Amino acid sequence: MRFGVSQRASVVMPRRWRSGHAVEKDDMNNDDVDREAQWDALLPDRVILLTGAERLPRDLSAFCAEDEKGVCVIRYRVERFDAADGGVCIIRSVQGCGLVPHGEERLPMRECCVTCAIKSDAERMVVGLGGAVRRCGVRSGVTFVVVLPVGLQAFPIARYMEDCFAFADDIGDHGETMPTPRVSSVVSAVDESGLRTCLFDDAPFSVRADGDGAVDVSVDDGRSVGEVQAALLREADRLLVVSVVPGPGESAADCGLTWMGELATQIRGGEAADIARACDADWGAIAGGRYDSGAAQRRLDALALHAECGEVSRVHEPVRLICASDGFESTMVHSVRPVHPGRLSALLGGLGENGSASRVHIRGHFTVPTRPFSVFVWDGGPGGVSIEELDNADGNLPCMTVLQVVAEGHVDIPLRLEWLLLTDEEMRVPATSWFDQTDEFTLWSVSGSR
Known part of the structure; x- marks a missing residue:
């Protein structure tokens, strides 16, 4: 004989009191499952x-x-x-x-x-x-x-x-x-x-x-x-x-x-x-x-140093922060123009002679007209200058001049870096005329490609 109500409905469920209210056994089972799931959750080292x-x-x-x-x-x-x-x-x-x-x-x-x-x-x-x-x-x-x-x-x-x-x-x-x-x-x-x-x-x-x-x-x-x-x-x-x-x-x-x-x-x-x-x-x-x-x-990577440049040439205003007797100055120079290799040779020679680079961080990248398929990475810190030549025949590397100078005080190096950039007249010079350069930087870069 069947009735409309299942016999399970007449079974009295065990109860437990928690925080002032009754909790059914089903809720207890759910809590146990949650605790087991939390126990099984492993965290990485x-x-x-x-x-x-x-x-x-x-x-x-x-x-x-x-x-x-x-x-x-x-x-x-x-x-x-x-x-x-x-x-x-x-x-x-x-x-x-x-x-x-x-x-x-x-x-x-x-x-x-x-x-x-x-x-x-x-x-x-x-x-x-x-x-x-x-x-x-x-x-x-x-x-x-x-x-x-x-x-x-x-x-x-x-x-x-x-x-x-x-x-x-x-x-x-x-x-x-x-x-x-x-x-x-x-x-x-x-x-x-x-x-x-x-x-x-x-x-x-x-x-x-x-x-x-x-x-x-x-x-x-x-x-x-x-x-x-x-x-x-x-x-x-x-x-x-x-x-x-x-x-x-x-x-x-x-x-x-x-x-x-x-x-x-x-x-x-x-x-x-x-x-x-x-x-x-x-x-x-x-x-x-x-x-x-x-x-x-x-x-x-100094090659990753990048700055948006919507102008032909620009030198950022220096960031100067002074604390007591200490401070520092940071300047970013960026341009779409290449660097003159002869003036770069003179600058590098001057940095080594008078010790101007002894307490300066200079990083970035640039191009020169004598090496149209190369990009040079400048990564220098206090006491040394390092320049590396990278092949850019595929044109995948950034072809612009981005150089950052961070010094412990005011220096004229940012202005001298801007002085390296090609002038309007030099930008109009035929590319073949640059192959006659005999400065130290050009000779170094050419000798490395042989």
Whole structure:
């Protein structure tokens, strides 16, 4: 016999009281399902690469990160093991995230550079330690702060890690899907009162070993201090500022983050960076991002420096910011006109003789009429000038003059760069007449094409 109402309707459902109202058993089941789904949701491990041109700001920033929950700090430093032979090795230490520290471990170089040795070891450590922590029941992911040796660039290491993580195995031991790690950010630690001095320092840079006593030996880098600091600012997507107490006889100049931000923006070709105090850094928020290596590569490439130019020739008004007794000046010169090779030779010779380029950053690209199928990239910092010739037979490279000058004070170099541009009369000269040029720059460029 059938009735219109199912017998299931007469069953009394278990009830539970929560927050002043009754909850049916079906709701309880849904809550259990939600909790299980939340438990099953795995978060990826995140990697933050920490750099610095000076040891103290870098170490203070790393110290702040060690106190954060869920953060594992992997430190690398350079040390000489044979001063007579000039051999170096990498020292690694791990701390944080509930891991038992096992002291320092010496890594062999295996006939490779410092960058290659660290990038392969760091990728292996992130994958291995991340898996070990997950097997202990931690499913929220680990934030790895990889502290690099002083002056070492993080960009090639970040690119290597991204490539390795892209092909990482995303299947766990029990068949579950495992999120692959990602590079969240490249952070550079700077000294607020010493950044300007460091940026325009033309002294040779040397990666000093972090050890004690006899092992504290310099490793020649080949660049100036200012060039290294500028490269670290350009590759980073975030800056952490440390206010270092000045020593005896030194004056403290607290210029503020706004002043520092503008200086960093000019060094980065007009692109601003996120800036925060190291002691106030939110490492969770930093780890939540994703490092844009493509944008970093454009900032590092002087050929990517570009400015819209609707006029035949133009020199931007200098950007002058003064803080106490310190300041800087940034000027952009851009034009659709090529550069006169003879006047360029004279300018380069003058920069080398009187030391005008000793405390100036000059970057950009230009063309010359003597090499119509080439584009030249100028990338110079304090203490040196570097010009590279690129083949532009296909016409894919920008054929205009864009040069940026960032100096620690007022200089006449921007006006001298404008003086390099071809005049109206020179623009009307037949192209074949330029082949008779015998200046030093033309001879150098022609000899390189043979």
